[in-house]
Amino acid sequence: xRNIFLVIKREYLVRVKKRSFLVMTLLGPLLFVGFYATVIWxxxxxxxxxxxxxxxxxxxxxxxxxxxxxxxxxxxxxTIDKAKADFKNGDANxxxxxxxxxxxxxxxxxxxxxxxxxxxxxSDIEKVIEKQxxxxxxxEAGITHKILEDSRVNVNSETISLSEEGEKTSSxxxxxxxxxxxxxxxxxxxxxYGTQVMRGITEEKTSRIVEVIISSVKPxxxxxxxxxxxxxxxxxxxxxxxxxxxxxxxxxSAVVSARMAKESPEIQQEMDKIxxxxxxxxxxxxxxxxxxxxxxxxxxxxxxxxxxxxFLFYYLGGYLLYSALFGAVGAAVDNDADTQQFMxxxxxxxxxxxxxxxxxxxxxxxxxxxxxxMIPFTSPIIMMVRIPFGVPAWEIALSMVLLxxxxxxxxxxxxxxxxxxxxxxxxxxxxxxxxxxxFYK
Amino acid sequence: MNIxxxxxxxxxxxxxxxLDDVSISIPKGxxxxxxxxxxxxxxxxxxxxNQITGPDKGEILFDGEHLNSxxxxxxxxxPEERGLYKKMKxxxxxxxxxxxxxxxxxxxxxxxxxxxxxxxxKTWWDKSVADLSKGMQQKVQFVSTVLHEPDxxxxxxxxSGFDPINANLIRDEILELKQxxxxxxxxxxxxxxxxxxxxxxxxxxxxxKVLDGPKNLIKEQFKTNTYFVEYKGxxxxxxxxxxxxxxxxxxxxxxxxxxxxxxNVSPNALLMNLLPRVEVRAFGENIPxxxxxxxxxxxxxxxx
Numbered sequence: 136x137r138n139i140f141l142v143i144k145r146e147y148l149v150r151v152k153k154r155s156f157l158v159m160t161l162l163g164p165l166l167f168v169g170f171y172a173t174v175i176w177x178x179x180x181x182x183x184x185x186x187x188x189x190x191x192x193x194x195x196x197x198x199x200x201x202x203x204x205x206x207x208x209x210x211x212x213x214t215i216d217k218a219k220a221d222f223k224n225g226d227a228n229x230x231x232x233x234x235x236x237x238x239x240x241x242x243x244x245x246x247x248x249x250x251x252x253x254x255x256x257x258s259d260i261e262k263v264i265e266k267q268x269x270x271x272x273x274x275e276a277g278i279t280h281k282i283l284e285d286s287r288v289n290v291n292s293e294t295i296s297l298s299e300e301g302e303k304t305s306s307x308x309x310x311x312x313x314x315x316x317x318x319x320x321x322x323x324x325x326x327x328y329g330t331q332v333m334r335g336i337t338e339e340k341t342s343r344i345v346e347v348i349i350s351s352v353k354p355x356x357x358x359x360x361x362x363x364x365x366x367x368x369x370x371x372x373x374x375x376x377x378x379x380x381x382x383x384x385x386x387x388s389a390v391v392s393a394r395m396a397k398e399s400p401e402i403q404q405e406m407d408k409i410x411x412x413x414x415x416x417x418x419x420x421x422x423x424x425x426x427x428x429x430x431x432x433x434x435x436x437x438x439x440x441x442x443x444x445x446f447l448f449y450y451l452g453g454y455l456l457y458s459a460l461f462g463a464v465g466a467a468v469d470n471d472a473d474t475q476q477f478m479x480x481x482x483x484x485x486x487x488x489x490x491x492x493x494x495x496x497x498x499x500x501x502x503x504x505x506x507x508x509m510i511p512f513t514s515p516i517i518m519m520v521r522i523p524f525g526v527p528a529w530e531i532a533l534s535m536v537l538l539x540x541x542x543x544x545x546x547x548x549x550x551x552x553x554x555x556x557x558x559x560x561x562x563x564x565x566x567x568x569x570x571x572x573x574f575y576k
Numbered sequence: 577m578n579i580x581x582x583x584x585x586x587x588x589x590x591x592x593x594x595l596d597d598v599s600i601s602i603p604k605g606x607x608x609x610x611x612x613x614x615x616x617x618x619x620x621x622x623x624x625x626n627q628i629t630g631p632d633k634g635e636i637l638f639d640g641e642h643l644n645s646x647x648x649x650x651x652x653x654x655p656e657e658r659g660l661y662k663k664m665k666x667x668x669x670x671x672x673x674x675x676x677x678x679x680x681x682x683x684x685x686x687x688x689x690x691x692x693x694x695x696x697x698k699t700w701w702d703k704s705v706a707d708l709s710k711g712m713q714q715k716v717q718f719v720s721t722v723l724h725e726p727d728x729x730x731x732x733x734x735x736s737g738f739d740p741i742n743a744n745l746i747r748d749e750i751l752e753l754k755q756x757x758x759x760x761x762x763x764x765x766x767x768x769x770x771x772x773x774x775x776x777x778x779x780x781x782x783x784x785k786v787l788d789g790p791k792n793l794i795k796e797q798f799k800t801n802t803y804f805v806e807y808k809g810x811x812x813x814x815x816x817x818x819x820x821x822x823x824x825x826x827x828x829x830x831x832x833x834x835x836x837x838x839x840n841v842s843p844n845a846l847l848m849n850l851l852p853r854v855e856v857r858a859f860g861e862n863i864p865x866x867x868x869x870x871x872x873x874x875x876x877x878x879x880x
Contacts, residue, residue, distance in 0.1 A: 138676055141672065141675050141676055142676075145672050149661075149663075149664065338661075338662075339661075342659040342660065342661065342662055343655070343657040343658060343659025344659035344660055344661055345659070346628070346653075346655040346657065346659070347653065347654075347655060347659065347673065347717075347720070348673075348676065349628050350626040350627070350628055350648070350651070350653040350655075351648055351649075351673075351676040351677050352676055353645075558623075558628070571590065575590075
């Protein structure tokens with residue numbers, strides 16, 4: 136026991152003291168938060184007004200195009216040919232041509248621009264024209280604005296999950312995001328830390344220190360110590376990332392909201408506009424105030440302690456399962472270059488589970504979701520995708536038990552290969568050879 | 577009293593037998609030479625004593641007890657293929673290895689200080705191993721082998737990679753450790769080392785022990801009862817008791833010849849026979865070198 140502890144301590148400290156660990160730990164959250172902050176900043180800051188010329192032959196839309204923060208409209212009273220010629224010399228960003236018979240032929244509207252027009256601009260303009268034509272047609276049919284307003288019903292279904300604890304407002308949007316993030320983190324960490332275990336073992340083997348070490352430590356203890364040590368490195372990194380990200384996020388959002396407050400209400404409008412462009416069905420509740428608080432509200436509706444607990448369990452379980460296999464590969468080969476041939480069968484299930492995760496996100500209670508969240512090789516990723524959507528307790532329990540059995544199995548298997556492999560040099564190992572090692576007495 | 581008692585140990589690998597019914601006794605406080613050609617099974621035996629692998633048949637006694645994990649901290653092992661963690665610092669690494677052998681951090685620190693002063697390598701503490709030369713790394717590894725003051729020290733080719741000065745340093749350390757009561761097992765091909773240091777030897781060849789015992793007794797056993805004479809003059813027939821094997825011309829008219837003595841003939845008889853005939857410059861018994869013994873034992877064993 137003492138020796139396992141010593142091995143764990145060494146493996147942990149060697150990695151945590153590395154400069155690259157520090158850099159990754161600091162850079163990770165910075166990159167993450169920096170990325171989002173930049174996106175928000177740019178989105179808020181790019182109120183670079185575009186000028187749009189409108190040549191409205193029908194004369195129906197003059198009142199409808201209203202200047203906004205992003206768009207300035209200028210109305211022309213010339214012919215289209217002249218307008219086009221002038222447009223080339225002018226500084227306007229786009230020229231909208233609405234012909235006389237637009238009501239009958241709505242498709243005859245043209246947008247001219249020096250470069251391709253953005254989708255936003257196009258849809259903004261189309262929306263205005265569509266609405267006006269609609270209104271005109273409706274009033275021609277005798278339906279007034281009043282009737283129209285009254286008939287407009289805003290349906291926003293709230294998705295409510297029925298569980299033993301009673302009804303709870305759920306948010307499939309937030310669940311998708313959280314599930315996706317968890318799956319991705321587990322996927323990445325299994326790869327990153329599993330490979331670290333493999334490298335570490337190959338390093339001990341190629342530097343030949345392994346013979347000295349196993350004259351003091353049982354090979355199994357050495358392997359296990361390494362696996363646990365690296366797992367703790369991963370946990371440390373996660374905890375630091377979560378803390379730092381949380382800290383940075385609150386700092387950043389404070390700055391952003393300060394700016395929002397200063398520049399509102401235009402920004403607020405802007406945000407609302409973005410909001411309206413988004414598919415509404417994901418968001419619960421009808422009154423939209425601000426997207427940030429909405430996302431936070433949605434996240435609050437999830438069972439965060441359960442998700443965090445499961446995340447830690449599945450991270451550890453998945454990592455233990457795979458790192459044992461990575462370790463066996465590291466012990467079987469003489470150098471990093473030879474690992475390739477044995478890596479494929481290990482990485483395939485990880486990659487597959489990540490691919491399956493995309494389908495499971497769409498159908499978190501389907502047959503595929505159920506089975507892949509039971510099989511230990513895929514369950515760490517798939518179950519984490521499903522949990523934010525709500526999974527029956529027995530399924531989680533069964534999947535956890537299977538995962539524990541799974542990693543005990545792979546650890547046993549890896550230990551058999553490991554004890555033979557670490558002292559085997561200069562031999563190209565085949566799968567047949569590995570199978571033989573497993574059954575050595 | 578034997579510190580190690582190997583009893584009828586057999587070890588088989590997938591397609592060959594590494595040790596075949598080998599029994600060896602290693603007396604406490606001796607320097608024991610474990611000899612044999614490459615692939616004879618020396619490393620297999622060493623690994624079994626180190627409990628890296630186990631024997632298929634037979635048993636090992638350590639200081640009278642069945643070999644078990646409590647003995648690990650009483651053994652120090654320097655494998656032939658040296659290795660340290662390349663990126664780890666020398667001091668940290670030695671501390672780690674010492675702790676694995678059961679020392680507390682404090683004990684290890686104290687002992688390390690002594691060795692660092694003794695070897696005059698204080699400046700290496702914070703260097704990473706990769707920055708040391710190969711010889712320096714060997715020194716570090718030697719320290720790690722003996723730091724916990726083991727009762728049994730197993731050295732596999734300890735002098736390879738050392739320059740003569742450092743080899744001498746290590747040799748003196750080995751002798752000092754013996755003085756302090758440690759038993760040392762040498763596994764080596766270098767017969768001059770065996771000649772110089774070993775008290776007892778065992779020779780393994782083709783997985784079998786072919787020879788073992790105290791070095792002087794073995795030499796006695798391998799003596800051929802031949803004597804050499806360096807002389808000036810004509811050496812004619814000495815009688816049927818003396819069989820002249822060969823003759824070689826040396827410088828300044830001297831010759832050297834090897835003479836085999838018959839049963840129960842004393843060297844004095846030969847000398848008396850020689851003195852009236854020739855002028856004797858040197859005379860002595862041909863004592864077989866370890867190298868001769870090695871070659872003869874290995875070649876005598878019939879091909880399996």
